[in-house]
Amino acid sequence: MAGALEQIPLDGWPFDLAATLGSGQVFHWQAWEGGWVGTIGEEGVFLRQRDPGVLECSAGKAAVVRHYLGLEEDLAAVVAGFPADDEALQRAIAWCPGLRLIRQPAWECLATFITSSLKQVPQIRAISLRLRERLGEVVRLEGMPCVWGYPRAEVIAAAGEEFLRGCGLGYRAAFLHRSAVAVAEGSCDLRAVAGLGDAAALAELCRLHGVGEKVASCVLLFGYGRSGAFPIDVWIERVLRELYFPRARKLTHARLDRFAWKQFGPHRGLAQQFLFHWARLTDCGRRAVGPAGDVMVVG
DNA sequence: TTCCAGGTAACGC
DNA sequence: GCGTTACCTGGA
Numbered sequence: 494m495a496g497a498l499e500q501i502p503l504d505g506w507p508f509d510l511a512a513t514l515g516s517g518q519v520f521h522w523q524a525w526e527g528g529w530v531g532t533i534g535e536e537g538v539f540l541r542q543r544d545p546g547v548l549e550c551s552a553g554k555a556a557v558v559r560h561y562l563g564l565e566e567d568l569a570a571v572v573a574g575f576p577a578d579d580e581a582l583q584r585a586i587a588w589c590p591g592l593r594l595i596r597q598p599a600w601e602c603l604a605t606f607i608t609s610s611l612k613q614v615p616q617i618r619a620i621s622l623r624l625r626e627r628l629g630e631v632v633r634l635e636g637m638p639c640v641w642g643y644p645r646a647e648v649i650a651a652a653g654e655e656f657l658r659g660c661g662l663g664y665r666a667a668f669l670h671r672s673a674v675a676v677a678e679g680s681c682d683l684r685a686v687a688g689l690g691d692a693a694a695l696a697e698l699c700r701l702h703g704v705g706e707k708v709a710s711c712v713l714l715f716g717y718g719r720s721g722a723f724p725i726d727v728w729i730e731r732v733l734r735e736l737y738f739p740r741a742r743k744l745t746h747a748r749l750d751r752f753a754w755k756q757f758g759p760h761r762g763l764a765q766q767f768l769f770h771w772a773r774l775t776d777c778g779r780r781a782v783g784p785a786g787d788v789m790v791v792g
Numbered sequence: 793t794t795c796c797a798g799g800t801a802a803c804g805c
Numbered sequence: 806g807c808g809t810t811a812c813c814t815g816g817a
């Protein structure tokens with residue numbers, strides 16, 4: 494039993510919980526009772542979507558959930574601004590229109606992506622859960638398995654680099670530790686980043702050791718709600734190359750960055766998320782798979 | 793065994 | 806600026 498639940502009606506643009514939680518933005522939600530348990534900041538929450546038009550969540554958490562899942566965003570208007578003649582993008586959106594950008598707490602998002610370098614999703618997940626269990630605050634909710642909040646920067650700073658290595662972080666241990674120290678002692682102010690313009694915010698995050706443009710862009714996109722941030726990783730690079738530059742011999746990140754502005758506009762980060770999710774799961778449409786990873790019957 | 797994976801920093805030119 | 810290389814770890 495998942496305790497008392499409340500219902501969030503979903504009207505207007507579709508919403509797909511499974512796809513949103515499984516699209517590589519967050520790594521800590523655990524499947525349970527037909528839904529997911531996890532934390533939003535310090536709060537334990539159960540989420541479930543049995544009906545496309547209704548999202549269930551733990552009683553009293555609706556406001557937090559709505560913000561976290563970006564349900565207030567008028568996606569119809571944003572999507573209408575994408576180029577109608579961009580076949581790949583339109584196909585990606587049609588395949589999974591219910592995908593949303595999550596608004597994670599900044600530190601949790603930053604720390605998680607610092608630990609993601611050269612790791613596959615299941616490993617990023619394992620590291621995230623391990624850090625939570627060993628250093629985070631346990632959250633007990635009536636009738637739910639217990640979950641852990643992401644450890645605060647001060648706690649990771651105090652734990653030390655060697656402890657983090659012991660959690661399987663490898664060379665990322667130094668990155669995470671140094672960043673935690675900077676955030677904990679205030680030489681990097683994650684709240685102040687929210688008040689900066691996109692370029693300044695990116696530069697501020699990149700001052701942290703272990704944070705380059707890719708990680709910083711992910712944090713702006715998934716942690717600060719900046720839908721204009723455009724992280725370029727090996728996946729999206731592969732996808733953009735295949736779809737838009739099949740014959741180019743060399744493609745610099747700077748060129749892809751300029752292209753994304755021109756092609757997708759101010760919400761290019763959201764466009765990227767649609768393309769990324771579609772391309773990764775369907776191999777650019779070559780594989781018959783549904784938006785939550787389920788195999789579809791071809792016919 | 794060997795290779796590779798959702799990146800970054802530090803070097804060389 | 807642009808290209809290379811080392812870096813931990815776990816799974817194929």
